[in-house]
Amino acid sequence: MNIILLGPPGAGKGTQAARLVSERGMVQLSTGDMLRAAVKAGTPAGLKAKAVMEAGELVSDAIVSALIGERLDEGVEKGAIFDGYPRTAAQAEALEVILAERGQTLDWVIELEVDEAALIERIVGRYTCATCGAGYHDRFKTPVVAGVCDVCAGTEFKRRPDDNAETVSTRMAEYRAKTAPILPFYEEKGLVRRVDGMAEMDAVGVQIAAVLEG
Numbered sequence: 001m002n003i004i005l006l007g008p009p010g011a012g013k014g015t016q017a018a019r020l021v022s023e024r025g026m027v028q029l030s031t032g033d034m035l036r037a038a039v040k041a042g043t044p045a046g047l048k049a050k051a052v053m054e055a056g057e058l059v060s061d062a063i064v065s066a067l068i069g070e071r072l073d074e075g076v077e078k079g080a081i082f083d084g085y086p087r088t089a090a091q092a093e094a095l096e097v098i099l100a101e102r103g104q105t106l107d108w109v110i111e112l113e114v115d116e117a118a119l120i121e122r123i124v125g126r127y128t129c130a131t132c133g134a135g136y137h138d139r140f141k142t143p144v145v146a147g148v149c150d151v152c153a154g155t156e157f158k159r160r161p162d163d164n165a166e167t168v169s170t171r172m173a174e175y176r177a178k179t180a181p182i183l184p185f186y187e188e189k190g191l192v193r194r195v196d197g198m199a200e201m202d203a204v205g206v207q208i209a210a211v212l213e214g
Helices: 012-024 031-040 044-054 059-074 091-100 116-122 165-179 183-187 201-213
Strands: 004-005 027-030 080-083 108-113 126-129 135-137 191-194
Touching: 004 012, 012 027, 012 080, 012 116, 012 201, 027 031, 027 059, 031 059, 044 091, 044 126, 059 091, 091 183, 108 183, 116 126, 116 165, 183 191, 191 201
Parallel strands: 004 080, 004 108, 027 080, 108 191
Antiparallel strands: 126 135
């Protein structure tokens, strides 16, 4: 079962992808991670990508497609989760060819739908213990004793510098711009399914499982 998992930053896409990897043995294909791994390993596509990047140019669709092909050839018996690819209609068409050449198809495109205002609140309010990394939120999950970590009793906390309303709004706009070209492509094929990304983590997982098993 091969799927594309879509969702704006903070929607929980990474968490759900990790669950699918852990629970179903699927392989998460993140183009950024694959690019770095291919360059390090010196694969044919990796060598081409390295030359392009060293010249200060953007890696082409052809090279990204070659990376995807290389990784699929290594084996993804339980299926692949495509993360960050495709981002354009041309890449969506290329993925169809890549899969078809290997006797595979794309089964579903699952989008985690979110309320943008609520998601911004969810992201902006989060912080972690500086000592053990336990996660908290200004509104939804505060320490039992104010200013003291529930896990390690640490008293220092930190926030990610990009967890602010302006940055999150910009990332949302970028997400809409990147997904707008590919959603109609897959909707025409009847492959798009949407789940409530604002639900609890386990509930989102149940919704995704229902799509995969439906």
